[in-house]
Amino acid sequence: MTTAALAHNASTKTALIDLLYRLGDDSLIIGHRNSEWTGIGPILEEDIAFSSMAQDKIGHALAFYTLLHELGEPDPDTIAYGRGPERFRCCSLVTLDIFGDGKSAPPAALSNNPVRDRVVAQGDWAISLVRQFFFSEADAVRMAALEQSAYEPLAHLARKLRGEIKYHTLHARTLLPRLGRATAESRDRLQSAAAALYPHALGMFEPTPHDATLADAGIAPAEPELCDRWQREIAPIMDGSGLVFPPRSSPVYGGRTGKHLPELTEVLDALQKVYRLDPTAIW
């Protein structure tokens, strides 16, 4: 089918819209999570790195939401700020907070910006780094596949984003082997982050009822196939960093059908705060 036919056929259009929501929502939420380090990163270079990757991903979300708008969905701001958690289609990996075990003991005195205070007091940058590693490798695998998409606007966008995402994968591919082989503490922290995050990372590839339609129409490969490609990419880097895959991991699914962790509500409370106060506000 041609691009125009894909956008007019009811079943391919529905599947395409679902795919674009998954891509856009993953981008927006990981962008927001990474932006939580802005100004308070553990070292200046990483503050800048996570802020830059956040800016990239929020730009990618805008681009995916723009494609949705062209298919008749609401405008990008309404998509980002006007939906409740049940209408988001992001995976659990991007929604997780970065507090790890610190969750059980919140700091006593929180000021006017509780999220920021908690990141300063309890945020575990190792969680952010390992998440970014799992996510950006998957992002690169997806964009490489989508460059061949039969839906041309998506193929063009994937080609564009690939150059940017390359820097995200380079970032983690540089740091992971260094930290994995630095001290016992840095290795342990990466390993425990990898163990905690891996089931959620597998959840990035939650199969959806639209997989067959998307694959048959040549819009996108099925999720299990992308998962295989992703695992082949990350295995040598994990190994080269002295990290091992947690045994017997079952994927955490649900995000692609709107069943989310409670953390997504917290993220949206922060992300949508201004819009909820005044949808016409300009900032």
Place this chain on the structure above:
Amino acid sequence: MAASSRPPATEVDRVWKALEGVTDPEIPVLSVVEMGIIADVAVRDGQVRVRMTPTFAGCPALDVMRESIGHAVRAAGYEDVAVDVVFDPPWTSDRISAVGRQKLKDYGLAPPAQNCGGGRVTESALAGVSCPYCESADTTLESIFGPTLCRAIHYCNACRQSFEQFKPV
């Protein structure tokens, strides 16, 4: 399209000329033309359509550039201007012109290596970048992320100062 309906080349040239005066607010020495941001210009029945291909999808200067482009074309005498943001062709740093590269260097930004745009960049393409101040290749990559999305930070071991590079993207 019949030859007669095609606008005279001079009209398209006039628009390109006008665009040469529009700069990227983050790198004010370079025009959007030298930067390779303008994908196409079309003029039909007095209506101008400019297609721009953004450097980064999340570039905060995008809206400003879009407005400046419209303004410059109107100042050249065309009231009816549409500026479309497109991803085809995708912008890569390989689209920066030779003049643009020289201007980047004069501005103190090391130009990006050529032929490694569009996701083809490797760590080795980011190593040994020539220092824009003293030309030494004895430099070290400090950070692949910098003060704007399009810049990386290096250190020159010869003249002992940090410098920025326009990243190959």
